[in-house]
Amino acid sequence: MKKLTNFTILSLFFFSGIMSSCKKDILETIPNDRVSSAIYWRTESDAIYGVNSVYSALDAVNLFVLDGVSDIGHTNTTFTVEFNIENGTYDASHSRIQTEWQNGFRGIFLANDVLANIDKITTTNTALLDRLKAETRVLRAYYYLKLTGLYGDVPLITNPITAAEGLSIARTSQADVYEFISTELAAASSALPASYPTAEKGRITKGAALALKARAHLWSGDFAQAAEAAKAVIDLNVYGLVDEYGKLFTYAMENSKEVVFDKQFLAGTLTHNSFAYMGPYSQRNSSSNFVPTKALADLYTMKNGKEITDPDAGFDPMQPYLNRDPRMRYTMYLDGDPLPSGILFKPVPGQGGADEVGKTQYNTSTGYSLKKYVVAEDLQTPGASGLNFILLRYAEVLLTYAEAKIELNQLDASVYDAINAIRTRPDVGLPELQAGLSQDELRKIVRRERTIELAFEGWRLFDIRRWKIGEQVMRGPVYGITYFENGNPVTIEVPSVTRVFDPAKHYIWPVPQKETALNPALGQNPGW
Template sequence: MKKIIGLLSIVSFLFSCQESLLDTVPDDRISTEIFWQTEDDAILGANALYPTLDGNRLFSYDGITDLVHTNRLFEDNSIIEAGNADASFSRFLSEWDAAYTAIRRANDFFENIDRVETDNTTLISQLKGEVRTIRAYHYLKLVMLFGDVPLITTSINVDEGKVLTRDPAADIWDYISTELTTAAGELPASYSGNDKGRVSKGAALGLKARGMLYAGRYAEAAAAAKQVMDLGVYSLYNSYEDLFQYEGENCNEIILDRQFAKDVLSNNYYNTLGPWSLVPGSVGSVYVPTKKLVDMYEMNNGLSITDSESGFDPYNPYENRDPRLKQSIFVTGMELPNGKIYNTLPNDPNATDPVGGTLYTTTTGWNIKKYIADSDNSTPGNSGINLILLRYAEVLLTYAEAKIELNEIDNSVYNAINQVRGRVSVNMPEIATNLSQDVLREIVRKERAIELAFEGTRLFDIRRWNIAHEVMPETVYGMTYEENGSLVTIEITGYNRVFDSSRDYLWPIPQKERELNQNLEQNPKW
């Protein structure tokens, strides 16, 4: 019996060992069971949110507006511009998926962060503020693109996902405001060393100012913008042009950006935006400026080019203009990073990028200059320039616009606008004083269009101003040039932009999401 009992004990032990082998933590991935333990784990958990910030998608928002044209007809944006997209269109789904992927990561972070055993409460608070801010960043975009959306603040399983409903946009805005206020209290005003680029107090407050402006909650927007201004951390960088080059990285104007590093974590913005001649065979010219944007840039005396006293010469249209024109846009006659002279004149045998020359050259006669660095010319797909998501100039214009809409017009409003216009490398004249609310409203809107061109804000601006149905269906025009002694303006023929005011102020809930969950009611006319 002793031998039998002993043998049974051995068998029982071996069996229990086999069971424990089946229960071991996988060694080919990081498991939650062993992860959320150290401060490094907490930092890595927060870091997982940063890659969800916008990259190329930022330019695509402007590419569906009146100021920027999606250059090739087969691009997703062009199909949306022409009114030919439906709820099954991949662009709508990818936007939805990207945001909710980020939100799920954030929710998972909050459900596990307090498991980390540490006395460094300051660090944990900071990381919570970072993740909270990035989650709010994505909800801000979701509500602007789709309107009512599911507000998810905890991890959910598949079954729970199938019964979600859309929460009212007002509730999403409430959440964004509360979350960013909380985050601002958790975050430091600035960072140093390797922590530069992390979400700061100014980023939380700046995004709150943006969100409340978009929501039409002007008192909240003005107050949040003023808090950023009062931090004493930010100011306008002297060179507008260098702001979007390597020289401007981590400067005093940047509040939030997507950080990159050549050879380590690079981007292809050079290929996306640059003239075709810089990167033949690697595309280029995906998004190009329109005549409407170029005509907005005033003469350097502060007068509109349509003013008979401005001194504008249609035969030399780029001379004596607001310096931001040539600092933002390649126009004919400028030197390119490869040393050639940019020339888009149709039928000119010496043109580098003639309109109509190839499928990939600009169709309007201009190309975007922001983020095109000379040092990236040899490796155009390996740019390390950081992408600006929020900067101090926007905060100043947000403050001014919010105060104008509240009709609380005082010297601080004029000062905010004039600061932007008076940047050292821009030096545009100050605007006149004692202007009406309507006149100031048009000034600040125009200033946003010029100052923030190609930075992803225009789509949301024309939606919230309720002017998209007026400005979008217009014919797309390009540059005006001299041909046989006459002035000719390029017109993009055979292409019509469509905007249905009863439908297109919101994108559709993606069809694939509604097939999985019929509780997600569709937006009107989609």
Template sequence: MKRQNYILSLLFFAVMAVFTGCSEGFDEGLDIEPTGAVSETAYWTSVRDAELAVNAVYAELDGTQMVMALDGITDIGYHKYSNVPTFNDVRFGEIDPSNGTITSIWNRYYRGVRKANDVIANIDKVEEGDLDKLARIKAEARFLRAYYYTQLSSLWCNVPLITEVIDINDQRPTNSREEIVSFIYDELDDIINANVLPLSYSADNIGRATHGAALTLKARVAIRNNNFEGARDAAKAVIDLGIYGLYPDYEELFHVEGQNSQEVIFDRQYAVGGSTYNAFGYSAGSIGGGSGVEPMNGLFEKYEYIGPVNPDNPFENKDPRWGYIAFYTGQPIGNSTYNSWPDSPTPDRVSSTEFSTLNGYNLKKWIDFESFSENPNLGDINMILMRYADVLLMYAEAKIELNDIDQSVYDAINDIRQRPTVNMPVITAGKTQDELRDIVRDERVKELAFEGLRIYDINRWKIGEVKAGLLQGMHYKDATTGEWKILDYGSVASFNEARDYCWPVPQAEMDINDVITQNPGYVQ
């Protein structure tokens, strides 16, 4: 006889976080740490009970791992951490169902689903209180459940669809990606049409799901599944709200100054006294990081030159976003100058310690020295999950794919390129559909690097082969010959077209679930 279902075990025990407290917090309004244990029989009597329960659902949102590090298994980055199994198994074509990193992500999303189902199933037990607020809380839970299923269907393709509180011994079969996506559409349409999520919140509730977030998620689900009409219409609805805009300073958008700005639609909230992280952990060893995720030459090559190429300095005249995203030799870093070349006397010399870069570049995006130089362990910059620039690019891409090309397509792309601190040349009219397709795809890489979206774009465009081949890192000058070279990491990544667009269902789940199905290409 098999042991009880692994997903259901996780989902059953996860609900206890609602009653006994949670490990992560958001801002002051999103209090997800109830004081003391509360029995389930005493719960669901007040609006505050419902609010605490939905706050616990937010605790499973994507954080630094999926925002800063996920791009490290694509063509634009390298995920360095060597604990086995790791993300790099995905890059090197060695992923299998027992991969602990992949399993932990699956578990977290299903904890979110279980917590959301608990709210949805029980909130109507609250008989007194603000009915409008209760309706909003229920819509928040449905939105978050739709978010988790968006991620599950995007990474695993086919997963069990669980929409109610179920017995711990129940087993649920695999649903197709099409069934999951249909469910997400229906949920989001209900939420959007009911119009119970506000456009914005007061300071105490910033970070909760909004009407704009629901529309943005609908656009994201649609474009990930080649529903370009749906993506165009949902993205246009976000634009027409008239409440979002591009933050003028690209670098500051990912610093304290850019928090909760007009560009942010939905994010994972952090706060000192609640949930924090090592602000420099994924970055350079010289500032206390471990070089956990590193930009690669594949990203560098995407950025255009806006002036003559200097044979003595390949970094000169590059798209400014490259300099905001990556540390490269010659840039200020803290009170020093970044230098990772092989003859560097600094702690950032390539491969000099376990904390230094392996490929020569380090992550600069999300690094705010002014705020965290004294105590980087108190990093609380929110991880942006949805922002307005992405909406503009989804709108432009959807219109391009529909061959519905007009001035609004050029405007959407150029608004991003003309951000004051970026100020790249405009894309001029008269481009073909194929030319615009290439332009908008490249723009997504340059604008959204290390925001955790690249893998989804690779998968939906079916260009997995870009992840394969020899890994290349920094440009550096050879101390002996004076020639500029590109550092070859020495490893060769691979991609299996027939298998690797979908991650494997965790082996722990396969072992104890009689009715679940493994994805094609993995051992059943």
């Protein structure tokens, strides 16, 4: 099957050499080792390749970082730069702060270049150009949504700018950025198809535009529009939940009905290193760069739907994974689970397992290890996975709809239906919520469901920020598994880790120091 990434590779080649317009000089010739703007933007293929290049800036493995510096994840090796974010010692010079800013604006630069030039193409197929422009506008909105979620006010740039202009441009208020995102997604959705032929899988659809709109309004606190946009996705009748949550992040489930928006990869051609980056150390020396924490593990209820702290739940500390929400085992490797290589995951100290906590600096420090995107097919080439990365799936749409309705205090049957659809997925099988719950009860439930359902898919940090719960969940020690030693329970406390969260500044990242040094007009966020 021809995948989007085939287009992306070609477009990366083309766009690596696009330059500003060539001077009309008799001695100046068009270079033959790159694509010049003097000869580009002439054919429909130019338009397609140009738009494909905008997809190349989409997120993938870097999404693990954003969950890894939240409460549900821990930076496993304390000598990596992300550990500074986790313990609150980072500042505007931090490399991750620069990288996320740079990547976001790279995508915006590519999108603006396409939108400024695509109409130069002469064609009778105006519907194609309209669709490609709509795809580009959605991608640009995606980049802006993530940027404003991380940094607050950011420069709103909608046209190509010169280097000189870039040295004086100011930031736009977050409210105005959200308004721009909403307007763009609403307009673009009308020009996009509900689906594509198999060869075009991975392109932005109408549903992706509307689902991103729902996400944007949820983040901005406009719950009425969030519910409306999510309901529009539901009413398309294009998407649905797959029966097996446990297979969502495998090759077998690529392009399933649950995938609304993803970044496409192709084994052997365009790859990423999710297995090597996140797999247990015993699996060909994978790195376990970020590992789940006790905070995440404890959120998974018993199979009967009761929290593990409920005396009537049936939780057995001696068998802590017995009769738990199955999503726990689908999300993380637990003691005794089979690994891709065929051995068992054995993290408990003193038991001699290859993944024993403390055995090497790369072994899991909490006793948990991520399972999503760590699949047996990639064992032999852990640094070259071809798995597609899901950026938005239908379960999030349902949770967005439910949360928005709960915040509006519109506690009708559709709220229960949305949450219950996720809880009662065939391979999850939790009991349905019964009607009559209060707004506060439903708020607690939907937030827990969102956290565990979407764990390590990249969006927990944004939820913490908009719920304003950083002070409660991102301070203090980091804990891991509880095991028994001489009959006594021992809970792992990761050594030398004390998380710090300052609400006066940590709800948004600083503007990168390199950017403010080049352009003082950007200013800086409070506290930084």
